[in-house]
Amino acid sequence: xxxxxxxxxxxxxxxxxxxxxxxxxxxxxxxxxxxxxxxxxxxxxxxxxxxxxxxxxxxxxxxxxxxxxxxxxxxxxxxxxxxxxxxxxxxxxxxxxxxxxxxxxxxxxxxxxxxxxxxxxxxxxxxxxxxxxxxxxxxxxxxxxxxxxxxxxxxxxxxxxxxxxxxxxxxxxxxxxxxxxxx
Ligand SMILES: Nc1nc2c(ncn2[C@@H]2O[C@H](COP(=O)(O)OP(=O)(O)OP(=O)(O)O)[C@@H](O)[C@H]2O)c(=O)[nH]1
Ligand SMILES: [Mg+2]
Numbered sequence: 001x002x003x004x005x006x007x008x009x010x011x012x013x014x015x016x017x018x019x020x021x022x023x024x025x026x027x028x029x030x031x032x033x034x035x036x037x038x039x040x041x042x043x044x045x046x047x048x049x050x051x052x053x054x055x056x057x058x059x060x061x062x063x064x065x066x067x068x069x070x071x072x073x074x075x076x077x078x079x080x081x082x083x084x085x086x087x088x089x090x091x092x093x094x095x096x097x098x099x100x101x102x103x104x105x106x107x108x109x110x111x112x113x114x115x116x117x118x119x120x121x122x123x124x125x126x127x128x129x130x131x132x133x134x135x136x137x138x139x140x141x142x143x144x145x146x147x148x149x150x151x152x153x154x155x156x157x158x159x160x161x162x163x164x165x166x167x168x169x170x171x172x173x174x175x176x177x178x179x180x181x182x183x
Pocket of ligand 1: 141
């Protein structure tokens with residue numbers, strides 16, 4: 001698989017020449033890591049410090065589809081103005097790209113479970129008419145009990161539609177993610 005970094009965008013996004021798939025979720029949930037797993041190369045920056053991804057980063061996968069890495073939300077230590085900055089940028093992103101976004105992966109840490117901001121994100125997707133799939137991350141760290149609990153929470157929002165279980169560390173869930181992306 002071929003992947004190319006196209007750049008970091010704060011306002012003007014690349015022309016909608018290809019359909020796009022976006023990775024959304026709390027800070028530190030593993031968005032950049034999962035994107036790297038899917039792309040099969042370490043193109044997106046990963047960090048232990050939450051808030052690593054600041055801009056909207058575009059990657060082109062196989063000359064067919066944009067993979068988009070966006071900043072996370074919910075990091076306790078950010079200032080009010082930064083939260084506002086995040087919200088303005090994400091609103092602009094969803095507003096401008098809603099027709100081009102064919103799928104949003106909403107990542108939820110399988111140990112932490114779903115948080116109010118994740119639920120708010122689902123409301124945004126529904127408002128903008130963006131199809132989304134829930135993805136549990138870091139299942140290598142979770143117990144069966146954690147996973148069952150998070151899946152149960154997820155059911156309230158997505159009913160019986162499939163939830164993808166993933167681990168960037170153990171390379172799990174890649175096939176399922178790729179089949180969603182190229183569908
Ligand atoms: N055990 C384990 N750790 C993971 C996994 N995926 C990511 N991590 C770790 O979690 C931390 C955050 O990963 P990132 O991929 O940078 O998370 P992010 O969601 O992009 O974070 P922001 O850009 O800050 O919003 C890093 O220390 C990763 O190594 C996983 O599947 N298993
Ligand atoms: Mg990131």
